[in-house]
Amino acid sequence: MSESGQTARMTCDEFNAMLGDFLEGGLAEHEQQLAEAHVASCAACTALVSELDDIVQAAGALPAIAPPRDLWPAINSRLEAPVLALPVRDLSVRQPRSASWRTLAAAAALLVTASAGITWTLARNTGTTVEVPALASGDTMEADSSTEPAAVAVVDSQDRIAGLATDAPAADQITLREPPLVAPLVASQDAGSNAAGTTSRAAVPSNLPRNSGAAQLTVVANPERMMALDTLYGREIATLRTVAESQLDKLGLLDSATVNVVRRNLDIIDRAILESRTALAGDPNSAFLLEQLDRAYERKVDLLRRLVLM
Amino acid sequence: MGAMHTLTVTGSIPDQLRSSRASAINADGSAVAATSDGPGTDAADIASSLAGDRHAYERLYRKYSQRIYALCLRMTGERSVAEELVQDVFVRAWQKLTLFRGEAAFGTWLHRVAVNIVLSHRQKAGVQKRRTVDDEQVLHNAPARSVTVAERVDLEAAIARLPEGARRIFVLHDVEGYTHDEIGSFLGITSGGSKAQLHRARMLLREALLK
Numbered sequence: 001m002s003e004s005g006q007t008a009r010m011t012c013d014e015f016n017a018m019l020g021d022f023l024e025g026g027l028a029e030h031e032q033q034l035a036e037a038h039v040a041s042c043a044a045c046t047a048l049v050s051e052l053d054d055i056v057q058a059a060g061a062l063p064a065i066a067p068p069r070d071l072w073p074a075i076n077s078r079l080e081a082p083v084l085a086l087p088v089r090d091l092s093v094r095q096p097r098s099a100s101w102r103t104l105a106a107a108a109a110l111l112v113t114a115s116a117g118i119t120w121t122l123a124r125n126t127g128t129t130v131e132v133p134a135l136a137s138g139d140t141m142e143a144d145s146s147t148e149p150a151a152v153a154v155v156d157s158q159d160r161i162a163g164l165a166t167d168a169p170a171a172d173q174i175t176l177r178e179p180p181l182v183a184p185l186v187a188s189q190d191a192g193s194n195a196a197g198t199t200s201r202a203a204v205p206s207n208l209p210r211n212s213g214a215a216q217l218t219v220v221a222n223p224e225r226m227m228a229l230d231t232l233y234g235r236e237i238a239t240l241r242t243v244a245e246s247q248l249d250k251l252g253l254l255d256s257a258t259v260n261v262v263r264r265n266l267d268i269i270d271r272a273i274l275e276s277r278t279a280l281a282g283d284p285n286s287a288f289l290l291e292q293l294d295r296a297y298e299r300k301v302d303l304l305r306r307l308v309l310m
Numbered sequence: 311m312g313a314m315h316t317l318t319v320t321g322s323i324p325d326q327l328r329s330s331r332a333s334a335i336n337a338d339g340s341a342v343a344a345t346s347d348g349p350g351t352d353a354a355d356i357a358s359s360l361a362g363d364r365h366a367y368e369r370l371y372r373k374y375s376q377r378i379y380a381l382c383l384r385m386t387g388e389r390s391v392a393e394e395l396v397q398d399v400f401v402r403a404w405q406k407l408t409l410f411r412g413e414a415a416f417g418t419w420l421h422r423v424a425v426n427i428v429l430s431h432r433q434k435a436g437v438q439k440r441r442t443v444d445d446e447q448v449l450h451n452a453p454a455r456s457v458t459v460a461e462r463v464d465l466e467a468a469i470a471r472l473p474e475g476a477r478r479i480f481v482l483h484d485v486e487g488y489t490h491d492e493i494g495s496f497l498g499i500t501s502g503g504s505k506a507q508l509h510r511a512r513m514l515l516r517e518a519l520l521k
Binding site: 019020021023024026051052055056058059060062063064065066067068069071072074075076078079224225228229232287290294295298302 | 364367368371372375379380383384392393397400401404405406409413430465480484487490506509512513516519
């Protein structure tokens, strides 16, 4: 510090208080001039600035680091595997043992919610009718994956959202039927072709351009990208849902408050997905909106992933 | 206020994403062959990868894995976690490759995928394992550095000992070259919050390097 602890116009304490903005160029012009004048007249603060600048420069020059082992074999083995490498011990739905009917029903309803958004998404994409899981009245909850879907309907977005938000069924009046798992929209053109390191990319709709080796990238329009997102996440959400169903007894032990929180969060995320898609319909070339849709899907997958890992 | 030993690492102040950085080191610090990431070769490999060519995708992995691993390692401070995250990044990127618009360099796009995955991982880890120690104390309580600044600047080690919040912002800004606005978007914080954390990180590093 200068002997008196200050310069003619700015003390060291004052300079330190704005040091961060000074280094980042975030000061107003007048403040910047005062700060520069202080630095020019204070050896200690000059040294401080120099030291911090050294750190910045050193950080910028840090090299890349090679992984300690070759990670490619592990990556390669996962390219065709489900995105989530969860230990699916038993995909068959087990009969609950210790959870109450009420909590099991709440968990079952949660699983229906979990796949609803993506089901709607795929229905909108394909313009087809989608079988929708229904929660029918009944005395018991059936955990039988072999039962037929209880209802067939064309999903309406607003109805779906409203239903997610408000139609939590009475806990002891639920018959859980197997919602349709989300199937790939289209079969991959490359299915089965694994020769010479070439494999199918099931997440890629077949109507996307497939470059057979040309050096130029084909610009893919946003609608196709959106469909690719739907398919990618649809597959993962379906996988997660299947895993969750295999753990129905465990999920049934969750506190009802927890189930409600997860359910509300799924509602919020599904709304974000819907809003992004709606906005994309009006502005189909918006990279920002596509990224927002991607992030919403990521959040949904993340939430479901945490749910099954509880 | 004592003058700090001059850091001996040379280089320029971070520019945007440093996609042209060619130097790399092995985990043990030895040098590895330089990589080149010219956009022309990427276009061919990306196109082939889109057609399902894993060899082409492996070439992209070989080209960018060092940079992605460095990001993951510096952001997490844990080698095993960084290795897992690198795998997640390249698996996710393979699945999302159709979303790559070609408007930015592939390395930049891949880097963003990596940042999102790393931050998502940290959020989940944070839920599962809350810190019980005030993170402000983490650096101060860290073992004294065994290597002096005069001998060799162990900036990496000092970064690894930063509190998590400060570390990730320091890495994203000063090492990787993201702007405060971009960091704010990643982390859901304001640009001002990012600046404040960055300054805190730099001051903590300076203090650690002066020990």
